[in-house]
Amino acid sequence: xxxxxxxxxxxxxxxxxxxxxxxxxxxxxxxxxxxxxxxxxxxxxxxxxxxxxxxxxxxxxxxxxxxxxxxxxxxxxxxxxxxxxxxxxxxxxxxxxxxxxxxxxxxxxxxxxxxxxxxxxxxxxxxxxxxxxxxxxxxxxxxxxxxxxxxxxxxxxxxxxxxxxxxxxxxxxxxxxxxxxxxxxxxxxxxxxxxxxxxxxxxxxxxxxxxxxxxxxxxxxxxxxxxxxxxxxxxxxxxxxxxxxxx
Amino acid sequence: xxxxxxxxxxxxxxxxxxxxxxxxxxxxxxxxxxxxxxxxxxxxxxxxxxxxxxxxxxxxxxxxxxxxxxxxxxxxxxxxxxxxxxxxxxxxxxxxxxxxxxxxxxxxxxxxxxxxxxxxxxxxxxxxxxxxxxxxxxxxxxxxxxxxxxxxxxxxxxxxxxxxxxxxxxxxxxxxxxxxxxxxxxxxxxxxxxxxxxxxxxxxxxxxxxxxxxxxxxxxxxxxxxxxxxxxxxxxxxxxxxxxxxxxxxxxxxxxxxxxxxxxxxxxxxxxxxxxxxxxxxxxxxxxxxxxxxxxxxxxxxxxxxxxxxxxxxxxxxxxxxxxxxxxxxxxxxxxxxxxxxxxxxxxxxxxxxxxxxxxxxxxxxxxxxxxxxxxxxxxxxxxxxxxxxxxxxxxxxxxxxxxxxxxxxxxxxxxxxxxxxxxxxxxxxxxxxxxxxxxxxxxxxxxxxxxxxxxxxxxxxxxxxxxxxxxxxxxxxxxxxxxxxxxxxxxxxxxxxxxxxxxxxxxx
Numbered sequence: 001x002x003x004x005x006x007x008x009x010x011x012x013x014x015x016x017x018x019x020x021x022x023x024x025x026x027x028x029x030x031x032x033x034x035x036x037x038x039x040x041x042x043x044x045x046x047x048x049x050x051x052x053x054x055x056x057x058x059x060x061x062x063x064x065x066x067x068x069x070x071x072x073x074x075x076x077x078x079x080x081x082x083x084x085x086x087x088x089x090x091x092x093x094x095x096x097x098x099x100x101x102x103x104x105x106x107x108x109x110x111x112x113x114x115x116x117x118x119x120x121x122x123x124x125x126x127x128x129x130x131x132x133x134x135x136x137x138x139x140x141x142x143x144x145x146x147x148x149x150x151x152x153x154x155x156x157x158x159x160x161x162x163x164x165x166x167x168x169x170x171x172x173x174x175x176x177x178x179x180x181x182x183x184x185x186x187x188x189x190x191x192x193x194x195x196x197x198x199x200x201x202x203x204x205x206x207x208x209x210x211x212x213x214x215x216x217x218x219x220x221x222x223x224x225x226x227x228x229x230x231x232x233x234x235x236x237x238x239x240x241x242x243x244x245x246x247x
Numbered sequence: 248x249x250x251x252x253x254x255x256x257x258x259x260x261x262x263x264x265x266x267x268x269x270x271x272x273x274x275x276x277x278x279x280x281x282x283x284x285x286x287x288x289x290x291x292x293x294x295x296x297x298x299x300x301x302x303x304x305x306x307x308x309x310x311x312x313x314x315x316x317x318x319x320x321x322x323x324x325x326x327x328x329x330x331x332x333x334x335x336x337x338x339x340x341x342x343x344x345x346x347x348x349x350x351x352x353x354x355x356x357x358x359x360x361x362x363x364x365x366x367x368x369x370x371x372x373x374x375x376x377x378x379x380x381x382x383x384x385x386x387x388x389x390x391x392x393x394x395x396x397x398x399x400x401x402x403x404x405x406x407x408x409x410x411x412x413x414x415x416x417x418x419x420x421x422x423x424x425x426x427x428x429x430x431x432x433x434x435x436x437x438x439x440x441x442x443x444x445x446x447x448x449x450x451x452x453x454x455x456x457x458x459x460x461x462x463x464x465x466x467x468x469x470x471x472x473x474x475x476x477x478x479x480x481x482x483x484x485x486x487x488x489x490x491x492x493x494x495x496x497x498x499x500x501x502x503x504x505x506x507x508x509x510x511x512x513x514x515x516x517x518x519x520x521x522x523x524x525x526x527x528x529x530x531x532x533x534x535x536x537x538x539x540x541x542x543x544x545x546x547x548x549x550x551x552x553x554x555x556x557x558x559x560x561x562x563x564x565x566x567x568x569x570x571x572x573x574x575x576x577x578x579x580x581x582x583x584x585x586x587x588x589x590x591x592x593x594x595x596x597x598x599x600x601x602x603x604x605x606x607x608x609x610x611x612x613x614x615x616x617x618x619x620x621x622x623x624x625x626x627x628x629x630x631x632x633x634x635x636x637x638x639x640x641x642x643x644x645x646x647x648x649x650x651x652x653x654x655x656x657x658x659x660x661x662x663x664x665x666x667x668x669x670x671x672x673x674x675x676x677x678x679x680x681x682x683x684x685x686x687x688x689x690x691x692x693x694x695x696x697x698x699x700x701x702x703x704x705x706x707x708x709x710x711x712x713x714x715x716x717x718x719x720x721x722x723x724x725x726x727x728x729x730x731x732x733x734x735x736x737x738x739x740x741x742x743x744x745x746x747x748x749x750x751x752x753x754x755x756x
């Protein structure tokens with residue numbers, strides 16, 4: 001019974017995550033940027049813009065300029081999260097790719113550093129007056145969500161081991177739509193595992209309707225993704241051109 | 248006004264504690280119906296303003312990717328929270344860039360997102376009430392659209408875009424700002440922000456020719472409406488009469504004279520400033536900018552050069568090509584732009600900043616200077632926000648920082664920098680930009696100048712600086728007004744071309 005509920009939950013969460021995110025991205029793509037507004041000094045060509053964007057994505061360059069503590073906590077959290085996510089690929093692939101097997105131990109310990117990152121970000125939100133002022137309940141809940149996911153995952157890694165082979169069987173079954181040909185595997189029971197999976201499903205579902213949109217949003221930010229070439233190339237938008245036709 | 252005093256300097260780099268409600272109030276003077284209607288806005292707050300404001304917001308979210316993405320992506324990380332000069336000067340938490348954005352984001356979430364419709368409290372969403380509208384009028388006129396916050400935001404969220412959208416919505420429901428909208432009306436009617444008509448302008452220029460002749464013995468001309476001139480010169484109208492602006496105007500004329508450049512001003516288009524940007528209205532921005540296109544076409548000029556003005560240079564550099572075709576690289580079948588671009592000489596940047604022009608001439612050896620003429624000055628340079636973060640000069644990123652400094656060093660012997668965390672792209676706004684240069688906001692302007700005054704005081708104390716050069720008409724006007732309140736001599740502020748004017752050698756080449 002639990003397996004069926006989780007199966008339905010994960011299909012639904014995946015649908016919301018994929019459709020929701022694609023919809024958001026399509027809105028960003030469709031919405032015109034009528035004027036050139038890169039924050040200067042900005043790269044003067046596309047190659048430079050790609051480099052600037054990579055520095056933002058991988059190094060959090062602007063945040064580094066803004067505040068070292070926030071940068072350190074934020075970068076630690078995100079880098080750890082990335083490692084943890086990549087490590088989890090082993091539960092969705094058979095055979096496991098070599099590089100995924102290689103990062104396995106790092107990914108496990110990244111769960112711990114991820115927890116530190118979340119804790120530091122949360123502490124900042126609670127103890128720094130300015131950040132406390134701008135925080136909404138959802139900002140705290142988001143951190144709580146990541147904390148529960150990280151904690152429950154760590155508990156399963158280090159304290160109360162779960163039957164990961166069975167979990168993998170269940171996940172592969174979901175991916176292969178195994179219930180159609182009735183060789184599906186059930187999810188092993190365990191409250192920690194249930195909490196972990198449920199929170200991950202929640203995270204996937206709220207991704208396209210919350211501030212988690214900062215991940216795709218960055219790539220569409222005109223102040224970062226535009227090249228500084230306004231004198232050399234005439235930048236236009238459909239509705240801006242329309243005004244020219246009118247007079 | 249006697250009660251307006253300068254706030255105490257901080258022990259840098261202390262981040263101020265919050266003082267909730269410190270800048271509560273009703274904001275700047277509201278535009279009357281005459282001013283509003285001249286721009287096609289409703290004369291006063293309309294019936295059904297609530298629905299119209301939400302509809303306008305929806306329209307803007309569909310027209311500006313910046314607004315849409317910026318409303319969605321903020322994670323409340325607080326990177327920007329201590330970066331705004333108005334926050335530093337007033338300590339009002341609503342002047343933290345993120346909190347200012349949230350004044351609008353809370354409405355966006357309530358009316359345009361699912362969580363905000365279902366669980367408003369949870370995500371900080373709220374209904375659009377009359378109180379919110381008043382709060383917008385107040386706090387979106389405590390932002391000078393200087394973009395300092397956008398430098399530090401990990402997603403590049405630019406509060407200026409949000410402020411512009413808010414002002415646009417306020418205008419669309421009949422709740423505009425008197426200062427900016429009155430000025431835009433004057434440009435449409437007369438051709439410049441000051442409402443200086445052609446004959447008065449001609450008088451002023453003739454007077455200047457006499458002054459310079461008396462001063463130097465040389466016939467430096469200030470031509471106006473000369474058809475077939477090579478350069479059309481567009482400068483902020485404050486340059487025609489305000490102190491110290493006029494000294495830079497004299498400097499430009501001397502550079503053109505010394506290099507034998509044929510140039511002209513235009514009486515129809517005698518304004519570089521474009522307050523259409525401040526109110527975030529594309530149509531007004533475009534309409535004001537089109538006067539320059541018209542003047543260029545009528546006078547048949549080959550080049551367009553722009554005088555010392557911060558936001559004007561942002562509009563010219565970043566937007567003119569889009570709005571008016573002044574620039575390069577239009578499609579062959581783009582008739583509107585090609586009409587002008589065929590006429591312009593593309594061996595030169597179009598448009599060109601007067602600092603680019605002067606520096607080119609210096610590099611080519613076309614100008615010579617008596618640097619000792621500036622020896623009475625120990626000079627520092629204030630990067631104007633719109634030039635620093637919204638434009639460029641020269642052929643590489645950051646040229647907007649080097650070129651004005653190069654000119655200063657070429658015409659004077661004593662140059663020192665202020666604290667690097669307050670220059671280049673990290674520069675602080677003067678406190679009077681973005682449509683706030685009005686006496687009804689003087690208290691805000693004085694407080695907003697605090698971070699610049701602190702570091703100026705440092706170089707004054709430690710290195711004896713007695714002149715702060717800048718390249719913006721608003722900076723010049725703002726500083727001459729607020730610096731005495733901080734105990735500085737108002738004559739400490741001046742333009743880069745004022746220094747050029749002091750040192751340039753005329754009639755020797």
